[in-house]
Amino acid sequence: MTGSAVQRLRLLALMVALSAAAGAGYALAERSSGTGWVVEAASGATIGTVISSFIVGIGLFGEGRLLGRSRRLPFVVAVLLRTLVYGVAIMAALVVVPWLYFGVPLLPLRPGIAGDLAFSFAVTFVGVSLLSIAQLIGPGVLANLLTGRYYRPREEQRIVLFLDLVGSTTIAERIGNVRFHALLSETFTLLSKVVMDQGGEVHRYVGDALIATWPLGTPARNARPLLCLLACRDALDAAGPGLLRRHGHQPAFRAGLHAGPVVAGEIGGFKREIALLGDTMNTAARIEEACRTAGHPLLVSGTLAGRAEIPAGLRLTSIGPALLRGKSAGLELFALERAEAGSDERGGTPVGGTR
Structure with missing residues (x-):
């Protein structure tokens, strides 16, 4: 299920x-x-x-x-x-x-x-x-607001996904803002279901970006965000012809995954929401930005790679330490892709420190 x-x-x-x-x-x-x-x-x-x-x-x-x-x-x-x-x-x-x-x-x-x-x-x-x-x-956000779970800020260990559509400004200029909004809505409806299917929770949509989180747990459970990214790509590939026909464009995305502590808590007055703050959130966003210069659309931090079991059929390839914007020290990044037949998939084993 x-x-x-x-x-x-x-x-x-x-x-x-x-x-x-x-x-x-x-x-x-x-x-x-x-x-x-x-x-x-x-x-x-x-x-x-x-x-x-x-x-x-x-x-x-x-x-x-x-x-x-x-x-x-x-x-x-x-x-x-x-x-x-x-x-x-x-x-x-x-x-x-x-x-x-x-x-x-x-x-x-x-x-x-x-x-x-x-x-x-x-x-x-x-x-x-x-x-x-x-x-x-989101049902999780509503439940948390009603129960007051985050009335006082609390620190939690989470996996954070930043997913951004490629070329949004150019697309909007070409097909028009109203049509682009319809494309964005249908795309995020599709991707959010994939996130939920893989046990994640959509935190919010920011312009043309989707932010989702998972609880940081066992290596097997930490593999779900990795599977999610490939499932999102498959879902967009399958829906692409229909999106192109209805909205004039077949979207693609870049994504960055990171793990670590975040502070979750309610903010706001008349309009309240549950905000996630901390270096983990910022780093995940910077990893997504690094996709543009690294030449890889899906990047995973070494922090998460070392704590996740790599499912069979997937491969994480180190691209070395990267100095992310606003950071003073480099962070090792891994490119996520499907493993080719006969290649070293590293299926079922943690990556961190073993390469």
């Missing part, structure tokens, strides 16, 4: 649990004296589970199919449209579940359904709004 699927399933489970709890609470608050509280709570929880499973499931896994086009609409319009569409699921649950539990006739205008509809729509609107916000800023 891919990393993006795991994240979506976790978000689905959380939303379903919250909806079930809300449904049970509402059912108990509206309970009539002639029914048991356990059955009422179970009925409310079932309604919440059915509604949220359908709504959140479609929102998370139905992209590009049933409701994928609504993402291109303004935020408020998309939320309202989805809420109306989901009304069908709400009405079905409110009619069928009471029939199953209490034998209530299958009538859409039964007594008390107006209040049930109002509550269900209110909860749905909140849930869909949270889901849309999660898709806007």
